[in-house]
Amino acid sequence: MKRITILAAMFIIAASSFAQQALWGGQAIVSPEIHENNTVTFRLRAPKAVKVAVTGDFLPPQPTETPFGKYDLPGTAELKEGEGGVWEYTTPAPLASELYSYTFIVDGLRINDPANVAMIRDVASVTNVFIIPGNPGDLYSIKDVKHGSVVRRWYDSPTLKEQRRITIYTPPGYESNNQTYPVFYLLHGSGGDEEAWIALGRTAQIMDNLIAQGKVKPMIVVMPNGHTQNTAAPSESNRNYLPAMGGGPRQAVASMEDSFGDVMKFVESNYRVKKDKANRAIAGLSMGGMHSAAISAQYPNTFNYVGVFSAPPIATMMARNNDDVAKNTEDFVKKLQVQQRNGFNLYWIACGDTDFLYQSVIDSMKKMDEIGFKYTYSESAEGHIWKNWRIYLSEFAPMLFK
Amino acid sequence: MKRITILAAMFIIAASSFAQQALWGGQAIVSPEIHENNTVTFRLRAPKAVKVAVTGDFLPPQPTETPFGKYDLPGTAELKEGEGGVWEYTTPAPLASELYSYTFIVDGLRINDPANVAMIRDVASVTNVFIIPGNPGDLYSIKDVKHGSVVRRWYDSPTLKEQRRITIYTPPGYESNNQTYPVFYLLHGSGGDEEAWIALGRTAQIMDNLIAQGKVKPMIVVMPNGHTQNTAAPSESNRNYLPAMGGGPRQAVASMEDSFGDVMKFVESNYRVKKDKANRAIAGLSMGGMHSAAISAQYPNTFNYVGVFSAPPIATMMARNNDDVAKNTEDFVKKLQVQQRNGFNLYWIACGDTDFLYQSVIDSMKKMDEIGFKYTYSESAEGHIWKNWRIYLSEFAPMLFK
Numbered sequence: 001m002k003r004i005t006i007l008a009a010m011f012i013i014a015a016s017s018f019a020q021q022a023l024w025g026g027q028a029i030v031s032p033e034i035h036e037n038n039t040v041t042f043r044l045r046a047p048k049a050v051k052v053a054v055t056g057d058f059l060p061p062q063p064t065e066t067p068f069g070k071y072d073l074p075g076t077a078e079l080k081e082g083e084g085g086v087w088e089y090t091t092p093a094p095l096a097s098e099l100y101s102y103t104f105i106v107d108g109l110r111i112n113d114p115a116n117v118a119m120i121r122d123v124a125s126v127t128n129v130f131i132i133p134g135n136p137g138d139l140y141s142i143k144d145v146k147h148g149s150v151v152r153r154w155y156d157s158p159t160l161k162e163q164r165r166i167t168i169y170t171p172p173g174y175e176s177n178n179q180t181y182p183v184f185y186l187l188h189g190s191g192g193d194e195e196a197w198i199a200l201g202r203t204a205q206i207m208d209n210l211i212a213q214g215k216v217k218p219m220i221v222v223m224p225n226g227h228t229q230n231t232a233a234p235s236e237s238n239r240n241y242l243p244a245m246g247g248g249p250r251q252a253v254a255s256m257e258d259s260f261g262d263v264m265k266f267v268e269s270n271y272r273v274k275k276d277k278a279n280r281a282i283a284g285l286s287m288g289g290m291h292s293a294a295i296s297a298q299y300p301n302t303f304n305y306v307g308v309f310s311a312p313p314i315a316t317m318m319a320r321n322n323d324d325v326a327k328n329t330e331d332f333v334k335k336l337q338v339q340q341r342n343g344f345n346l347y348w349i350a351c352g353d354t355d356f357l358y359q360s361v362i363d364s365m366k367k368m369d370e371i372g373f374k375y376t377y378s379e380s381a382e383g384h385i386w387k388n389w390r391i392y393l394s395e396f397a398p399m400l401f402k
Numbered sequence: 403m404k405r406i407t408i409l410a411a412m413f414i415i416a417a418s419s420f421a422q423q424a425l426w427g428g429q430a431i432v433s434p435e436i437h438e439n440n441t442v443t444f445r446l447r448a449p450k451a452v453k454v455a456v457t458g459d460f461l462p463p464q465p466t467e468t469p470f471g472k473y474d475l476p477g478t479a480e481l482k483e484g485e486g487g488v489w490e491y492t493t494p495a496p497l498a499s500e501l502y503s504y505t506f507i508v509d510g511l512r513i514n515d516p517a518n519v520a521m522i523r524d525v526a527s528v529t530n531v532f533i534i535p536g537n538p539g540d541l542y543s544i545k546d547v548k549h550g551s552v553v554r555r556w557y558d559s560p561t562l563k564e565q566r567r568i569t570i571y572t573p574p575g576y577e578s579n580n581q582t583y584p585v586f587y588l589l590h591g592s593g594g595d596e597e598a599w600i601a602l603g604r605t606a607q608i609m610d611n612l613i614a615q616g617k618v619k620p621m622i623v624v625m626p627n628g629h630t631q632n633t634a635a636p637s638e639s640n641r642n643y644l645p646a647m648g649g650g651p652r653q654a655v656a657s658m659e660d661s662f663g664d665v666m667k668f669v670e671s672n673y674r675v676k677k678d679k680a681n682r683a684i685a686g687l688s689m690g691g692m693h694s695a696a697i698s699a700q701y702p703n704t705f706n707y708v709g710v711f712s713a714p715p716i717a718t719m720m721a722r723n724n725d726d727v728a729k730n731t732e733d734f735v736k737k738l739q740v741q742q743r744n745g746f747n748l749y750w751i752a753c754g755d756t757d758f759l760y761q762s763v764i765d766s767m768k769k770m771d772e773i774g775f776k777y778t779y780s781e782s783a784e785g786h787i788w789k790n791w792r793i794y795l796s797e798f799a800p801m802l803f804k
Contacts (some may be wrong), residue, residue, distance in 0.1 A: 030560040031792075044604040046509075046510070046511050047510065048452075048509040048511070049509065049511070050450075106508070106511060106513075107448075107450040107451065107509075107514070108448070108449065108450050109448050109450070109451070109508060110516060110769075111508075111511070111514070111516075112513070112514055112528070114512060114513075117523055117526050117527075117528065117637055118637035119523075119528060121519055121521075124519055125516075125519075126514070126521060126571075128518065142634070142638065142639060142640045143640055144565075144641075146556075146642050147554035147555065147557075148564065149553050149554070150553065150554050150555070151551050151552065151553040152551070152552050152556075153549065153550075153551035153552070153577075154548075154549040163548075163549065165548075175555075175672045175673075176671065176672055177561070185428075232544070234519045234520070235519055235520035236544065237544060238543075238544045238545055238546050239546075266651045267576065269575045270578055384665050384783075
């Protein structure tokens with residue numbers, strides 16, 4: 001058969017579906033358009049709009065009053081209306097290589113860019129993304145290299161008496177060889193879930209690219225859901241999703257730390273992994289960094305590599321309203337001393353110099369210095385943002401299992 | 403440590419991130435709210451909007467003029483503005499159990515519901531979804547049953563000289579036992595990609611639930627990308643994504659049919675599968691239905707089960723502008739005769755009675771009757787829509803490998 005003719009028919013088929021109506025709205029809008037020189041044009045067809053702006057982390061941050069104090073939030077830029085009600089904004093200067101997030105604001109209403117299907121959910125918000133090529137953007141892009149596999153599945157947690165969803169990256173070749181691999185447990189922050197590191201964290205792309213470059217050892221990366229009040233990410237759960245922040249009664253009684261043994265047991269009985277300390281790493285961002293410190297102290301002879309990104313390892317020191325701060329901190333420091341005696345290869349702490357947790361990280365390290373706990377500290381610019389966490393992952397992974 | 407206090411700190415952490423700004427916009431909006439009696443309320447905070455409507459397949463379809471003729475498209479309903487600029491619409495009657503898609507239209511601009519993170523991309527549009535419980539809604543929901551795994555990975559296609567992305571469902575228990583399984587190849591339509599059947603198709607939920615009910619045999623479901631001009635879904639590709647419809651030069655020379663052997667070879671060398679005809683099924687919707695007919699005819703002693711959903715098995719008969727229609731049809735009918743002689747268990751054709759391809763399906767079956775080709779036909783109400791394809795999958799899968 002001559003397929004071109006069939007394809008014409010197929011076009012009509014697809015166009016008749018509900019989702020395709022957008023195709024009939026006139027000429028296609030290209031947005032964002034990344035120009036040769038890395039300036040970017042954003043476009044939106046909105047003939048009835050009075051004011052259209054774009055906000056995103058590609059714009060200079062602006063200090064903003066919030067219910068929680070003053071924070072640097074992404075700035076906004078106004079689009080100008082042109083022919084056919086198409087609004088447009090071009091960045092005045094080229095953008096540095098990076099993965100950026102943005103949304104439009106149309107007469108006060110935040111909306112996604114209908115011309116860009118690249119969208120990533122973070123917590124309960126969905127934003128559009130785009131990548132400016134170069135370094136580090138290329139590291140976050142799907143390149144023509146061998147790719148690992150990313151599986152979403154459910155494991156049994158006897159401790160929490162439920163099935164829980166988990167995301168696992170296996171390196172290229174895992175399914176077709178018989179090797180065993182080291183395991184890297186990678187934990188999300190308080191706003192995240194089992195999709196966070198694979199989505200905005202770009203874990204699969206970072207691992208694929210660094211493995212292809214020979215900079216990272218092939219390993220299995222395990223990304224569980226760190227909120228025990230949920231079994232899975234929103235809209236992926238078998239029961240009503242509870243907003244991740246704020247926790248709930250279950251969070252208090254059965255924490256991620258208490259049930260983490262279930263995750264390890266599942267991985268070690270379902271994957272071809274090396275089951276010794278030398279081949280286990282754990283790291284996380286923000287709440288996940290605190291989890292990593294707490295879990296590696298609770299299982300004090302289990303992980304040879306620990307990464308604490310943008311979080312104080314001694315989280316108890318932060319609990320200012322808690323009568324037992326001193327006692328709890330003392331208890332945790334004792335655990336650290338056991339961990340230190342047992343030995344490990346790397347305890348890596350990374351933080352941005354404008355992170356609102358910066359001082360708590362410094363305080364933690366002072367306490368660790370007092371007991372002679374051997375950590376490595378890496379300080380970056382900027383604050384509590386995905387840009388930093390992607391960089392930390394790209395720096396931490398090459399140090400593992402070597 | 404007392405975790406509640408840490409959680410309060412964590413809330414601030416999360417709230418300070420870009421994506422969390424929405425949390426500060428006042429009280430949370432619940433949308434959609436599914437009431438006890440299955441009426442549904444949609445809400446949107448848009449104080450500056452002049453007109454807000456909702457459109458979706460839960461509303462009665464309306465005949466609409468399009469560049470391709472008159473089609474039934476989802477209707478719209480207007481929201482009314484209430485206190486605080488919150489617009490609201492409640493369905494006048496309970497909705498039947500189903501998975502529905504919808505978007506808002508604010509002063510002519512289509513936007514997603516910012517209160518609902520359940521969004522599914524179909525082709526180049528992203529719509530919100532919700533499920534009304536009951537039958538068949540429960541079949542499409544994540545229930546408290548054993549879950550299979552869904553992996554996204556890349557396979558090598560020597561025919562197309564590239565790596566291509568693929569989605570594979572393995573049934574509960576696959577990773578922890580040593581059984582071999584039958585394989586079901588499930589193909590998307592012209593507007594889809596390797597995410598289509600797992601997204602709006604709800605394949606993982608349908609399989610999980612029907613396997614748990616003992617109605618479907620545990621099997622591996624393989625969902626490749628059927629557009630050879632792309633290697634992967636938009637924003638998942640290593641090169642620029644080409645709109646799926648319209649095709650390109652590569653489509654004409656190296657079709658899905660020609661390269662399908664690469665998919666089978668990959669699956670049979672990377673998964674524990676039974677490698678005989680009795681344990682192979684192939685089905686697809688629309689273009690994927692045509693692919694299924696063409697592939698099962700091209701490999702005429704390979705599949706014991708063939709499903710053609712909402713598509714004419716003899717697609718060549720549709721190619722009206724093609725001089726070789728008669729010849730091509732004759733050639734294809736010869737292939738069907740070989741397939742018939744080789745034998746198979748089930749050749750299942752399903753179509754909706756308002757499908758715009760309905761007549762071409764009827765014409766195909768007339769031709770098949772002429773040569774005594776044994777198929778089973780199942781006719782449903784309505785047309786070329788996901789609602790039907792989910793039902794067809796739920797009806798087809800229980801007939802396989804028995």
